[in-house]
Amino acid sequence: MAMTTAEGRPAARRAAxxxxxxxxxxxxxLLIGATIxxxxxxxxxxxxxxxxxxxxxxxxxxxxxxxxxxxxxxPAGDPAHPLGxxxxxxxxxxxxxxxxxxxxxVGFIAAGVGMFVGVVLGFTSGFLGGWVDNVxxxxxxxxxxxxxxxxxxxxxxxxxxxxxxxxxxxxxxxWRGPTRLIRAQxxxxxxxxxxxxxxxxxxxxxxxxxxxxxPNLLPYLAASLAGNISGNILAATGLELLGLGPTRVPTxxxxxxxxxxxxAVLRGMWWWWGFPILALVVIFxxxxxxxxxxxxxxxxxxxxxxxxxE
Amino acid sequence: MGAxxxxxxxVLQVKDxxxxxxxxxxxxxxxxGVDFQVYRGETLGLVxxxxxxxxxxxxxxLRLVQPPGRILHGQVLVDGVDMMSxxxxxxxxxxxxxxxxxxxxxxxxxxxxxxxxxxxxxxxQTHEGQQPREELKERILELLNMVGLPxxxxxxxxxxxxxxxxxxxxxxMAIALHPSLVIADEPxxxxxxxxxxxxxxxxxxxxxxxxxxxILIGHDMGLQAQLVDRIAVMYAGNMMEIAPVxxxxxxxxxxxxxxxxxxxxxxxERKPLKVTEGLTHDLRNPPPGCVFHPxxxxxxxxxxxxxxxxxxxxxxxxxYVACHPE
Amino acid sequence: MSxxxxxxxxxxxxxxxxxxxxxxxxxxxxxLAPGDPVAAMITQLQSQAGRVExxxxxxxxxxxxxxxxxxMPIQYLRFLWNSLRFELGYSLxxxxxxxxxxxxxxxxxxxxLLVVATFVSVLGGNAIGALMGWRHTPKLVQxxxxxxxxxxxxxxxxxxxxxxxxxxxxxxxxxVSQGIGRGLGTDWQWTWEYVKSAIHHAVLPMLxxxxxxxxxxxxxxxxxxxxxxGEDYMILAQAKGLRPGRVFWRYGVxxxxxxxxxxxxxxxxxxxxxxxxxxHMFAYxxxxxxxxxxxxxxxxxxxxxxSFILIMATALAVLxxxxxxxxxxxxxxxxxx
Numbered sequence: 001m002a003m004t005t006a007e008g009r010p011a012a013r014r015a016a017x018x019x020x021x022x023x024x025x026x027x028x029x030l031l032i033g034a035t036i037x038x039x040x041x042x043x044x045x046x047x048x049x050x051x052x053x054x055x056x057x058x059x060x061x062x063x064x065x066x067x068x069x070x071x072x073x074x075p076a077g078d079p080a081h082p083l084g085x086x087x088x089x090x091x092x093x094x095x096x097x098x099x100x101x102x103x104x105x106v107g108f109i110a111a112g113v114g115m116f117v118g119v120v121l122g123f124t125s126g127f128l129g130g131w132v133d134n135v136x137x138x139x140x141x142x143x144x145x146x147x148x149x150x151x152x153x154x155x156x157x158x159x160x161x162x163x164x165x166x167x168x169x170x171x172x173x174x175w176r177g178p179t180r181l182i183r184a185q186x187x188x189x190x191x192x193x194x195x196x197x198x199x200x201x202x203x204x205x206x207x208x209x210x211x212x213x214x215p216n217l218l219p220y221l222a223a224s225l226a227g228n229i230s231g232n233i234l235a236a237t238g239l240e241l242l243g244l245g246p247t248r249v250p251t252x253x254x255x256x257x258x259x260x261x262x263x264a265v266l267r268g269m270w271w272w273w274g275f276p277i278l279a280l281v282v283i284f285x286x287x288x289x290x291x292x293x294x295x296x297x298x299x300x301x302x303x304x305x306x307x308x309x310e
Numbered sequence: 311m312g313a314x315x316x317x318x319x320x321v322l323q324v325k326d327x328x329x330x331x332x333x334x335x336x337x338x339x340x341x342x343g344v345d346f347q348v349y350r351g352e353t354l355g356l357v358x359x360x361x362x363x364x365x366x367x368x369x370x371x372l373r374l375v376q377p378p379g380r381i382l383h384g385q386v387l388v389d390g391v392d393m394m395s396x397x398x399x400x401x402x403x404x405x406x407x408x409x410x411x412x413x414x415x416x417x418x419x420x421x422x423x424x425x426x427x428x429x430x431x432x433x434x435q436t437h438e439g440q441q442p443r444e445e446l447k448e449r450i451l452e453l454l455n456m457v458g459l460p461x462x463x464x465x466x467x468x469x470x471x472x473x474x475x476x477x478x479x480x481x482x483m484a485i486a487l488h489p490s491l492v493i494a495d496e497p498x499x500x501x502x503x504x505x506x507x508x509x510x511x512x513x514x515x516x517x518x519x520x521x522x523x524x525i526l527i528g529h530d531m532g533l534q535a536q537l538v539d540r541i542a543v544m545y546a547g548n549m550m551e552i553a554p555v556x557x558x559x560x561x562x563x564x565x566x567x568x569x570x571x572x573x574x575x576x577x578x579e580r581k582p583l584k585v586t587e588g589l590t591h592d593l594r595n596p597p598p599g600c601v602f603h604p605x606x607x608x609x610x611x612x613x614x615x616x617x618x619x620x621x622x623x624x625x626x627x628x629x630y631v632a633c634h635p636e
Numbered sequence: 637m638s639x640x641x642x643x644x645x646x647x648x649x650x651x652x653x654x655x656x657x658x659x660x661x662x663x664x665x666x667x668l669a670p671g672d673p674v675a676a677m678i679t680q681l682q683s684q685a686g687r688v689e690x691x692x693x694x695x696x697x698x699x700x701x702x703x704x705x706x707x708m709p710i711q712y713l714r715f716l717w718n719s720l721r722f723e724l725g726y727s728l729x730x731x732x733x734x735x736x737x738x739x740x741x742x743x744x745x746x747x748x749l750l751v752v753a754t755f756v757s758v759l760g761g762n763a764i765g766a767l768m769g770w771r772h773t774p775k776l777v778q779x780x781x782x783x784x785x786x787x788x789x790x791x792x793x794x795x796x797x798x799x800x801x802x803x804x805x806x807x808x809x810x811x812v813s814q815g816i817g818r819g820l821g822t823d824w825q826w827t828w829e830y831v832k833s834a835i836h837h838a839v840l841p842m843l844x845x846x847x848x849x850x851x852x853x854x855x856x857x858x859x860x861x862x863x864x865x866g867e868d869y870m871i872l873a874q875a876k877g878l879r880p881g882r883v884f885w886r887y888g889v890x891x892x893x894x895x896x897x898x899x900x901x902x903x904x905x906x907x908x909x910x911x912x913x914x915x916h917m918f919a920y921x922x923x924x925x926x927x928x929x930x931x932x933x934x935x936x937x938x939x940x941x942x943s944f945i946l947i948m949a950t951a952l953a954v955l956x957x958x959x960x961x962x963x964x965x966x967x968x969x970x971x972x973x
Binding site for chain 2: 868878
């Protein structure tokens with residue numbers, strides 16, 4: 001049998017300075033994801049100083065330019081429009097700079113409202129129980145089964161939404177998942193020792209929820225929020241892809257829609273839909289990483305799988 | 311039920327077993343060079359407070375120590391074969407056939423989606439190959455009968471059974487292959503007193519009928535006294551005292567054993583509640599010398615206890631203790 | 637009443653509740669929009685009158701058939717009643733074809749694609765996840781598995797676009813769009829030529845769906861396997877010296893898979909939404925394309941009809957999953973007597 005000293009591995013990790021156990025929030029996946037999101041937000045505010053975003057409007061630039069490194073086509077790429085332009089003269093880089101933060105905004109609003117409503121409904125349902133719980137749970141489950149896109153499409157056929165209206169429409173669906181999640185958590189927490197103690201000591205229900213239960217739920221809520229934001233951006237993009245998004249401001253989804261309508265795929269104009277897709281992939285991946293990272297924080301057992309034995 | 315104390319009659323021999331658990335702040339020493347034996351046909355009681363390493367030692371015998379725990383060192387001879395030297399395949403064959411386990415939480419030890427008959431059957435068929443249906447059914451029913459369970463349990467699912475019934479199913483499973491050694495890890499701890507009696511009774515009957523050797527792990531000295539032949543006392547990963555049950559109650563040599571015995575409530579007399587001062591030390595950082603010395607209230611304690619680790623040695627016939635003499 | 641019967645009735649009741657909720661929402665939406673949606677429909681019809689010969693008769697038939705001057709509650713009830721009988725009205729664009737007829741033509745294609753792709757996605761993803769979460773999976777396999785997840789954060793329609801560009805447009809291995817070769821028509825035939833063409837056209841759409849779908853399932857199953865591995869019955873299973881394969885399947889997967897069933901039921905809506913968009917990208921002759929046709933033509937009745945049928949189909953799929961669940965989890969059907 002191999003002999004190892006009593007100190008073994010942990011000593012080496014202690015020597016490295018920071019241990020993942022002591023600072024679980026320093027999870028690398030979470031940090032990378034969060035950094036990217038912060039950068040995108042910054043791009044939303046500061047982008048206009050780096051690049052002329054009026055180029056995102058139609059007829060502001062030459063048509064159908066490929067990215068600047070493509071020189072063997074007609075027309076050839078132009079460094080003044082590094083990522084190319086579309087068939088209406090919109091500069092791709094400007095589109096990305098305005099569109100990416102815009103997508104993020106939609107996601108934040110929708111997910112924020114959705115989480116808020118979800119937390120309220122979920123706690124009410126889980127904590128109070130009884131017929132309140134039954135009603136909320138049944139309605140939530142029924143609403144969850146209905147595909148969001150279909151209702152949105154039906155709606156958007158009659159009214160063309162602005163970005164904010166679209167965010168609110170999405171919020172009308174965004175509460176379903178969080179409600180379920182939080183209800184489940186509230187149910188299991190209700191019977192935990194520390195919550196029962198709080199109830200016995202006649203704390204008000206609200207203070208029990210805020211003081212006792214919420215702090216423990218924070219990682220779960222954060223992971224759920226990350227997934228929610230990502231999901232809502234996806235839903236918005238889906239709607240736009242069908243041509244039902246906002247028409248006044250450029251968004252990534254609508255850009256892809258225009259490109260498909262103009263047969264950009266068959267015309268080999270890959271940059272028109274390629275860069276928006278790349279941008280969206282960056283968003284989704286960063287939230288995905290954040291969600292996994294937060295999941296590991298919330299569930300220490302997943303962390304342990306990394307600490308493999310010899 | 312005295313068994314002959316010679317090598318031939320040894321079912322289990324544990325030598326210098328060391329098990330550590332890795333934690334972010336250092337290794338927890340769960341077993342610190344534990345030695346003990348079990349002779350054929352006898353029941354050894356393994357007692358100690360929670361966290362003293364008794365379950366870990368038992369799991370180590372079957373090599374079931376889960377990460378972050380790891381077995382550093384030691385020999386575990388079952389019927390003369392060292393479990394530590396077996397490869398994966400041999401180990402799997404030895405498990406259940408040589409050594410069986412009655413786990414601590416029977417409530418959760420049964421697979422919720424399998425019927426009782428299938429759970430008993432798969433143990434049998436893995437080691438003895440496919441069995442003819444009728445014979446297998448007969449055999450399982452007989453096992454259920456032996457532990458006092460009605461035949462209808464055969465087709466049931468675990469969640470349909472009570473705690474005591476589940477525990478008895480675990481007993482039935484463990485004896486199915488007539489193993490040389492059965493390790494019962496606190497089989498009655500999670501049950502209420504009335505059911506405890508029933509399960510303890512069942513185990514006694516089974517033991518008598520089949521003549522299995524058993525290790526009975528527990529922390530209730532009173533219960534142990536009624537069921538075992540010898541008792542081994544552990545504290546903080548170290549073996550403190552081993553002796554036949556009669557001797558250990560009449561003449562407990564280790565101060566810790568004394569405390570355990572004193573803690574047994576008595577119906578007959580009024581005893582003051584004897585509280586053992588202090589807490590067990592941090593298992594990552596054992597004190598120098600005897601691990602028990604910080605809590606030892608014995609008048610025999612000397613400076614030597616602080617410096618030198620006492621070794622388990624024979625003080626009276628078949629009575630071993632790890633304590634410094636005067 | 638036995639527990640199982642009660643459970644079944646609950647689930648069926650849920651089905652009807654969901655369908656009712658969806659239908660109500662679909663009914664209300666046009667009436668919330670500014671202006672009279674009926675007038676909008678008629679304007680739409682009239683704007684197409686140049687192409688359609690008998691617009692006047694059409695409008696008259698419409699009003700008569702659907703009682704548009706009746707009070708709202710009556711309209712609502714009639715709408716519900718008609719919907720349940722699958723009488724979904726006339727398509728505005730393709731009058732006198734009814735919406736039901738259009739749906740009947742496209743639905744089989746969606747079902748074929750959806751069922752197969754979802755099956756592969758769910759089964760494959762869960763299998764990968766189970767292996768990833770199992771401590772005793774060979775190292776080699778464990779290291780390869782995360783590769784399968786790289787595309788899990790990419791939405792299906794994006795994957796579709798990428799696949800079209802690379803494999804259809806670029807490499808010309810697969811058709812760029814459609815569900816069946818030109819000239820073969822959308823009515824299924826059991827000839828080798830037809831089947832071969834159908835499969836050829838189905839490869840990319842299916843890839844788009846399951847390459848992106850597997851990741852989510854894998855992650856979920858991995859988490860469940862890890863949790864299950866920590867259970868007491870796993871330790872006893874190992875103590876019994878059972879073969880690793882048996883422990884993995886009968887003790888591990890068999891228990892870990894149960895919450896995944898619930899997860900499948902919950903993600904049905906999402907799966908259907910994704911499917912719609914993928915079909916749209918490929919102009920696959922399914923419900924997605926039909927929906928798009930409706931949008932492009934302002935064919936409100938078609939849009940509503942497609943939405944309703946899809947909502948019903950989703951609810952039905954959820955019902956089926958819910959009914960299968962008790963077969964796998966004895967705690968639902970067998971209650972202590």
